[in-house]
Amino acid sequence: MEIDYSHIKVIGFDADDTLWVNETYFREAEEAFAQLLSDYETPNKIDQELFKIEIKNLDLYGYGVKSFILSMVEAALDISNNDVSIQVLDKILKIGKDMINKPVVLLDGVEEVLKTLSQKYRLILATKGDLLDQERKLEKSGLNQYFHHIEVLSDKKEENYSKLLNHLDIKPSEFLMIGNSLKSDILPLVNLKANAIHVPFHTTWVHEQVNEKETNGKDYRTIKSLRELLTILN
Template sequence: MEIDYSQIKVIGFDADDTLWVNETYFRDAEIAFGKLLSEYETINKIDQELFKMEMQNLGIYGYGVKAFMLSMVESAMEISNNNVSIKTIQAILDIGKDMINKPVELLDGVETVLSTLSKKYRLILATKGDLLDQERKLEKSGLTDYFHHIEVLSDKKEKNYSRLLNHLDIKPSEFLMIGNSLKSDVLPLINIKAHAIHVPFHTTWAHEQVTEKETNGKAYKTLSSLKEVLNLIH
């Protein structure tokens, strides 16, 4: 499918699992959480209950490590029928703090891509999650200076992107979004007549997965690495 990128003036980047590693730490945390609660339930059931709690809490806590920590604590209370020890609760909080303090590991080619594209295009960062945590990761990444604008969104739906583009006075036809999530970084943009490129990460949170029916007929490119963007956008 040929897609015309010649009108692009502004390029948006997702952050987590597009610029740096993120989801891997959540998977590791889920494994550690499962071990902590293994005396009460099977690992598979613990995973299911934690995910269900995260979904219930999305509208209250939003996204990010702090929201995940609260969902782990609530799940531990529920799974243990409120018998979980203070020591285990502390261990859960330590899992979350360890996630927050992880070093920022840039994905392959990130700096080359940003450095090259920033010479011709305005670049913006459009991510969701906890504001303080995302600001901290961006600072650690050393990538701040490449971005004309940085936006931490409460969610990534059509209305969120439309509001952002209107605020920055960007026409959808002149905007390209690059990210690892079809649900958050690609389909909403296609639906508002903007452009999107999908660069999958090897691990995807279940909440971000979409069906083939949802992507059928949508005009976007999927690349195997971020560096391949430079073959499409010059």
């Protein structure tokens, strides 16, 4: 059944891996981290332990690079049984700082799509992570002019989006979310009877992956490129 987007007033765009490259840098950092701790464990085991600690720390630190840095330090101490050297810890901090200073690489068609849609809709950036880091990336991206405002959410669950819709003073049917994560950008909105369009990125963090049972019967659309929005919404 064709989805009707004629009632849309506000479009929310996810940031990382929807507008610009992000997850690729985390994968590179994980490889560098595993190399630093190669005297203690295998790369696969190191990845598993780091992931466990990241998930454990989400409620405490939230999402983003700073949370990831703290989790790497904790994982290094755990994996080495507190034997890791100050030099290695210093290199872990450097990995994190390098991630923060990475260039913002826009994905294909991003600026063209935002420029066109901003003439008809109110656009917002709806992302999660560290506020300072996301504001920095938005500034580097040069896309500020297309967004009415930026919303950095502590998480992307139904209750977070409900608060956002109330803040925007719109009905769920008047909101469309665009993002690469089914778990964070799509399913919560569909459950609220809002609209969502999935734009997959080639790399997805394990924590953001969902199974077929979770997506069965859910009313959303998947596109290959943001450019397809121009055909769908204009």
